[in-house]
Amino acid sequence: xxxxxxxxxxxxxxxxxxxxxxxxxxxxxxxxxxxxxxxxxxxxxxxxxxxxxxxxxxxxxxxxxxxxxxxxxxxxxxxxxxxxxxxxxxxxxxxxxxxxxxxxxxxxxxxxxxxxxxxxxxxxxxxxxxxxxxxxxxxxxxxxxxxxxxxxxxxxxxxxxxxxxxxxxxxxxxxxxxxxxxxxxxxxxxxxxxxxxxxxxxxxxxxxxxxxxxxxxxxxxxxxxxxxxxxxxxxxxxxxxxxxxxxxxxxxxxxxxxxxxxxxxxxxxxxxxxxxxxxxxxxxxxxxxxxxxxxxxxxxxxxxxxxxxxxxxxxxxxxxxxxxxxxxxxxxxxxxxxxxxxxxxxxxxxxxxxxxxxxxxxxxxxxxxxxxxxxxxxxxxxxxxxxxxxxxxxxxxxxxxxxxxxxxxxxxxxxxxxxxxxxxxxxxxxxxxxxxxxxxxxxxxxxxx
Amino acid sequence: xxxxxxxxxxxxxxxxxxxxxxxxxxxxxxxxxxxxxxxxxxxxxxxxxxxxxxxxxxxxxxxxxxxxxxxxxxxxxxxxxxxxxxxxxxxxxxxxxxxxxxxxxxxxxxxxxxxxxxxxxxxxxxxxxxxxxxxxxxxxxxxxxxxxxxxxxxxxxxxxxxxxxxxxxxxxxxxxxxxxxxxxxxxxxxxxxxxxxxxxxxxxxxxxxxxxxxxxxxxxxxxxxxxxxxxxxxxxxxxxxxxxxxxxxxxxxxxxxxxxxxxxxx
Numbered sequence: 001x002x003x004x005x006x007x008x009x010x011x012x013x014x015x016x017x018x019x020x021x022x023x024x025x026x027x028x029x030x031x032x033x034x035x036x037x038x039x040x041x042x043x044x045x046x047x048x049x050x051x052x053x054x055x056x057x058x059x060x061x062x063x064x065x066x067x068x069x070x071x072x073x074x075x076x077x078x079x080x081x082x083x084x085x086x087x088x089x090x091x092x093x094x095x096x097x098x099x100x101x102x103x104x105x106x107x108x109x110x111x112x113x114x115x116x117x118x119x120x121x122x123x124x125x126x127x128x129x130x131x132x133x134x135x136x137x138x139x140x141x142x143x144x145x146x147x148x149x150x151x152x153x154x155x156x157x158x159x160x161x162x163x164x165x166x167x168x169x170x171x172x173x174x175x176x177x178x179x180x181x182x183x184x185x186x187x188x189x190x191x192x193x194x195x196x197x198x199x200x201x202x203x204x205x206x207x208x209x210x211x212x213x214x215x216x217x218x219x220x221x222x223x224x225x226x227x228x229x230x231x232x233x234x235x236x237x238x239x240x241x242x243x244x245x246x247x248x249x250x251x252x253x254x255x256x257x258x259x260x261x262x263x264x265x266x267x268x269x270x271x272x273x274x275x276x277x278x279x280x281x282x283x284x285x286x287x288x289x290x291x292x293x294x295x296x297x298x299x300x301x302x303x304x305x306x307x308x309x310x311x312x313x314x315x316x317x318x319x320x321x322x323x324x325x326x327x328x329x330x331x332x333x334x335x336x337x338x339x340x341x342x343x344x345x346x347x348x349x350x351x352x353x354x355x356x357x358x359x360x361x362x363x364x365x366x367x368x369x370x371x372x373x374x375x376x377x378x379x380x381x382x383x384x385x386x387x388x389x390x391x392x393x394x395x396x397x398x399x400x401x402x403x404x405x406x407x408x409x410x411x412x413x414x415x416x417x418x419x420x421x422x423x424x425x426x427x428x429x430x431x432x433x434x435x436x437x438x439x440x441x442x443x444x445x446x447x448x449x
Numbered sequence: 450x451x452x453x454x455x456x457x458x459x460x461x462x463x464x465x466x467x468x469x470x471x472x473x474x475x476x477x478x479x480x481x482x483x484x485x486x487x488x489x490x491x492x493x494x495x496x497x498x499x500x501x502x503x504x505x506x507x508x509x510x511x512x513x514x515x516x517x518x519x520x521x522x523x524x525x526x527x528x529x530x531x532x533x534x535x536x537x538x539x540x541x542x543x544x545x546x547x548x549x550x551x552x553x554x555x556x557x558x559x560x561x562x563x564x565x566x567x568x569x570x571x572x573x574x575x576x577x578x579x580x581x582x583x584x585x586x587x588x589x590x591x592x593x594x595x596x597x598x599x600x601x602x603x604x605x606x607x608x609x610x611x612x613x614x615x616x617x618x619x620x621x622x623x624x625x626x627x628x629x630x631x632x633x634x635x636x637x638x639x640x641x642x643x644x645x646x647x648x649x650x651x652x653x654x655x656x657x658x659x660x661x662x663x664x665x666x667x668x669x670x671x672x673x674x675x676x677x678x679x680x681x682x683x684x685x686x687x688x689x690x691x692x693x694x695x696x697x698x699x700x701x702x703x704x705x706x707x708x709x710x711x712x713x714x715x
Contacts, residue, residue: 316600
């Protein structure tokens with residue numbers, strides 16, 4: 001056994017080794033302005049990359065997802081060097097849209113693209129990207145769009161249900177010509193010249209598999225192994241990780257992987273509960289994240305998680321990704337006919353937001369988010385389910401009758417209060433002792449009431 | 450380190466106990482703030498720390514550490530901190546064949562039976578240096594986190610063996626401490642993870658469990674922390690002591706308060 005552990009270039013060596021190992025230290029997690037860690041001069045060039053902006057909270061470099069509303073929910077955008085996992089909706093109708101928004105944003109911002117799919121040729125995926133809204137036409141398009149739908153939001157000021165008016169509104173239209181986050185028209189295709197001017201790499205699994213398989217087994221499905229090697233070769237050759245002496249890259253690589261985990265990749269986690277190789281996808285995600293953290297790239301993956309039967313795998317995949325967003329569409333479910341959701345096509349759940357370089361993260365206060373695919377746009381809105389009682393309150397106000405209301409979230413209050421104090425209070429108020437003892441034993445022993 | 454958490458645990462960097470295994474677990478929330486606490490605590494206590502960081506990159510811990518008052522780069526240069534960056538090393542191990550066994554060798558194998566290379570790395574990093582230079586007080590091993598090893602194809606028995614070997618070396622032989630984070634898979638039926646968590650709960654002296662509130666997201670109370678001290682068998686007179694607090698994470702600090710006493714509620 002060797003006396004000194006050889007840990008490659010990554011492990012923290014002691015003493016003089018540390019200086020030698022820091023040569024490959026290009027990461028995107030650099031604090032703007034304070035470069036006390038003494039890494040290479042990548043700090044100044046990061047600020048000037050088109051289509052990126054530093055995060056307000058921690059100076060992290062962010063890129064747009066292509067949907068400004070989603071950027072707002074994720075704390076400004078996706079951080080460079082991280083993975084955004086999109087859990088597909090049941091019939092895979094809306095998640096390809098988010099995927100295409102991400103790629104279209106890359107083309108408009110002149111980032112490099114890497115598109116990987118086992119089902120569809122990347123060239124075809126790029127042909128179907130939505131066209132960007134141009135600033136002079138946008139206002140006309142949005143007004144036209146608004147007239148076609150009746151506005152459910154009353155402009156009448158609410159006096160009792162005023163808290164609903166304070167709920168944040170999502171950005172629905174282009175504000176002005178901004179260089180971060182653009183709006184796209186899904187009814188039109190992106191102009192061909194924009195695709196041709198962009199730099200993209202495609203990975204279509206059936207083409208790559210036709211070449212001979214390497215012999216080395218390492219428990220990854222061969223689709224994943226080939227994809228990892230392809231991504232690593234592009235990152236190295238194009239210089240996104242700064243280790244190639246010939247190439248100095250000042251751009252971001254946007255990686256989009258579609259339907260990861262589906263049987264087309266050679267993985268069977270979507271087919272059975274006890275799959276032969278359940279670590280394939282998780283290992284792939286781990287090594288992918290390692291590649292991303294050491295390069296100027298960002299990755300969006302769509303996973304058909306509703307097909308994965310082993311819940312443990314879903315939990316592990318979520319833990320191994322940085323940001324996780326889930327789409328739930330109403331097609332075929334009982335929510336389709338529910339009047340509460342009649343204006344929306346589905347719900348969007350922000351399941352996880354990473355804490356990068358920080359103890360906290362920007363979790364949005366709003367949890368009820370619905371999405372709607374309009375004729376030209378995919379929008380995300382806070383869905384307002386006005387309870388009957390609130391509407392009743394508004395109508396009584398108009399009739400000038402007196403009404404007193406008090407709303408208390410008992411469940412939340414119950415968890416936040418010390419139970420011992422509750423029992424003491426109940427006794428002081430002279431609730432019969434046998435009732436108090438009954439409640440106390442029920443709660444303390446964890447019985448479900 | 451968070452001064453309030455030190456008060457709750459009744460320790461300071463100067464007089465911390467030795468030879469202890471501390472288990473951190475989180476359920477439905479992110480318990481990484483506890484890892485940052487212990488990392489800065491032991492660096493301030495002038496201990497030699499070996500940090501096996503499998504989840505995040507070095508710069509992440511460094512930037513948070515600076516907010517808590519320690520500089521990881523300085524500690525690494527001085528030799529006080531040995532940092533194994535899992536994400537970066539995994540790329541090297543995976544794509545380039547290594548001549549000598551690498552601590553993360555298990556990534557290349559189909560079903561990793563043993564974590565011995567990783568254990569050898571830890572032992573090498575923490576062995577006492579005989580040259581008589583500035584001696585550190587005692588060695589500490591910090592692992593963030595053990596659940597990810599299960600996701601990478603290592604068997605649960607191999608992980609438990611690794612913890613056992615490390616505990617024998619670090620806690621018993623070198624009289625140091627060990628801290629490890631494990632995720633608790635509450636309703637996801639991850640049997641391997643449950644086995645790992647149960648096994649470690651029985652071995653550890655102190656368990657810190659961070660949970661999200663049962664009623665969901667709350668802006669002012671981010672979660673609940675349960676602290677469990679396990680006494681050695683000899684002193685059966687003292688039973689296990691369990692304390693529960695709620696906490697709120699701020700930019701540079703975490704504030705703890707008794708249940709129901711959140712400043713937002715009062």
